[in-house]
Amino acid sequence: MAIQADGLICFAAVARLGNVSRAAEQLNRSQPALSAQLRGLREAVGEPLYIRRRSGIELTEAGRALLPHALSAERGLRQAREWAEKVHSGQWGQLSLLASVTAAEYFLPQHLAQFCRAFPEVQVKIEACNSQHVEDLMLSGRGELGIVEGELSRLDSALSARPLLEDRLVLVISPQHPWAAGTPQLADLSRCLLIQREPGSGTRAVTERAFQLLGLERRTLLEASGTQTIKELVMQGVGAAFLSSLAVQREVGAGQLLMLEFPELSLARPLTLVTLEGQPLSLPAQQFIKLLTATQTTAGQNSEV
Missing domain, CATH: 3.40.190.10 (Periplasmic binding protein-like II)
Incomplete structure (x- = not known):
């Protein structure tokens, strides 16, 4: 029988807490379900992993040898969950931007600085070129978001445009x-x-x-x-x-x-945000658009005061 990751997670909790009932409670499982995982792990190893004592459980020699691997599996699961949460919230991944020279040099830096502080694990790549080239590269799939000066030159293209601010x-x-x-x-x-x-x-x-x-x-x-x-x-x-x-x-x-x-x-002329029509955006791209929109809304409100 092969060792299952779930059995290692259960064993690590039992070894750390010294009690099967407390381990089941921490893992949000029934005690019979946890005990079944421990039996499967013991059968896979071929040796008893712990002995029940009045004061709790005591690991056998095989249990002590297995424990570092079980703790590693537990740590790996925790790290995987943390990583998945970052991905789900847009805090991990890549953001590929194409921007006109003016936008790249004089509009984006302050917004990118704010984004990088909020999402330090997102890798950002920005490429500056003229507005026409931004459209060409967006259509070729080179970037996920683009910022151009003025309106799109291709009104019938697969690009979608959203004005950000008036320059x-x-x-x-x-x-x-x-x-x-x-x-x-x-x-x-x-x-x-x-x-x-x-x-x-x-x-x-x-x-x-x-x-x-x-x-x-x-x-x-x-x-x-x-x-x-x-x-x-x-x-x-x-x-x-x-x-x-x-x-x-x-x-x-x-x-x-x-x-x-x-x-x-x-x-x-507007500075215009460009995306591919109908193309789902990555979570980092969605977060960046949200930041841009919120910043421009705040700036607009302040200018009216």
Whole structure:
């Protein structure tokens, strides 16, 4: 007869408590059921495992030899239950995120820090690329959650979108820029040398659409794929750039960049959460969405006060 794990668990409890009745109570079993497990274990070993004394039970030599294995099985079961509880509550597993450059650098870090503190055993992987690429990678199954700038470019795709918060693009210049001392008008934008994000970027798509609607010409000085690179170029006086207000808060506050807005130019766009339509989400992903939603709700309430 083979040794059964349940018999080891029962034996470990009896050995630890020194009493069959107390062991049955702790394991939430009837005493006859526990005794049946102990008989099966004794038959599998082929030797008595304990002797009943007036003061309780006394382990035999075979029982003492078996006890470390029984305690190991008991410990393994306890650890397995703890692990299963973590999995069930979303505290264990993996979270794979794809995010636009702006979202990855200026929106997600504070939320990821909060998530990692709450769920330290969840392995988080984040990949930053432009919004178009995020959609492509989501459709290929590369990530479970995505965050893009603006609305989805594929309205008929298998992707589902949920707006998280409204961001706006602003024109930033260096304090040495000729416009720093004046009040540029909308028509002046057609003469402005712009540093732009690469094709596929959500920031670029929103800017191009706004210029087209207003009949403005865009004069592109150069393209760069990173927001930080563009900010450095603007601060060096190379040109001007339309960037997320989230991305330039620090530099504007420090006086390294000046922020210009044109009332006629609507550059508001949402940061959008992307998932695969009909695809069940892992518990860590559900927990992260819950955190994002709660944070944005709180932020919205505070802004109304």
